[in-house]
Amino acid sequence: MHILGIVGSMRKNRHTNLLVNSVIDNIKEALPEASSEVIYPVDKKIEPCRVTCNKFCSQNPYKCITDDGAAETIEAMIKADAIVIGTPLYFRSAPSKFYMLVEKIIAIFFNYQANGINEVESPLKNKPCGLVGVAEYSNPHQMLEYLNDFCTLLNMNPVRISKFPYLGVSGQGDVTKDEIFKPFERSKDLAAALIKELNAAARPK
Ligand SMILES: Cc1cc2nc3c(=O)[nH]c(=O)nc-3n(C[C@H](O)[C@H](O)[C@H](O)COP(=O)(O)O)c2cc1C
Structure with a gap:
């Protein structure tokens, strides 16, 4: 069993990281044989989606013409049995580095499935993921909704909880x-x- 964490914050050791790792630690407490790794997009070289090269990702299933941190992240997501993904709110959205990663991954999946021959099923189909949203004075729920949308667009399985705020873990x-x-x-x-x-x-x- 392998658990992947993704921490969208520009700060690697603060609130989002604490909560993503708290979920992972709780999983590992119950499943001591589970392994884990955490990806910090802030450390990765990620280029914005260039859009005009969309013929490549339309024809090459779940691949990007640019071999950057997005490709590494997709590889790690495929390898994981479950993903815990968290982001803080920075002025109406996620931190731009993480936003760029999310945009790029959605583009890679969308272009193949919508514009390509779409013969290869999504390697992330039904992958369970847990969501973490953090903010300071605003309601962090919008970040859970943002992550829920991201995971849904990749045909993953964002897992809910039976207590407020239901979509995942929020921190304010x-x-x-x-x-x-x-x-x-x-x-x-x-x-x-x-x-x-x-x-x-x-x-x-
Ligand atoms: C550039 C920037 C913009 C932010 N904008 C907002 C905001 O619009 N609303 C809010 O509630 N918090 C905002 N915050 C606060 C962060 O969401 C909060 O400090 C959060 O804990 C940061 O996550 P981290 O500790 O994982 O870095 C902002 C923080 C930064 C650095």
């Missing part, structure tokens, strides 16, 4: 003191929901 302000969204309690719930999906996938059909 100093997440270690957040009594509204209770992100560390919800991290346990999200880990349990992901484990349920992993167990269901492992059962013989």
Whole structure:
């Protein structure tokens, strides 16, 4: 069992990272044999989608003409059994480096499926993913919705929890003191929901 974390923040050691790793740690506590890795797009060379080269990704399933951090991230996503993905809110959207990665990955999948021969099924189909959204004074829910949209467009399986805010783990302000969204309690719930999906996938059909 391999768990991939993706931390969209420009800061590698702050709130988003704490919560993504909290979900991963809770999974590993329940499944000690599980391995994990965390990708920080801030460390990766990611070029914006050039758009005019879309013939390439339309004809080459789930590949980009540019071999950059987006290709590495897709490879890691395919290899993982489950993904925990988090982003903070920076002025109405995600941090631009992460936004660029998301735009590029969506373009790679969309162009092949919508404009290509679409013979190869998405390698991310039904992949369970847990979502983490963080903000300071705004409602972090918009980042959960943004990530939910991203995962849905890739035909993945964004896993819900049965407690507020349902779409995943939210954190507001100093997440270690957040009594509204209770992100560390919800991290346990999200880990349990992901484990349920992993167990269901492992059962013989
Ligand atoms: C450039 C920038 C823009 C931000 N814009 C907003 C915002 O519009 N609304 C908000 O609630 N928080 C905003 N924040 C606060 C971050 O969402 C908050 O500090 C969050 O915890 C950052 O995540 P991190 O600790 O993982 O870096 C902004 C922070 C930065 C650095």
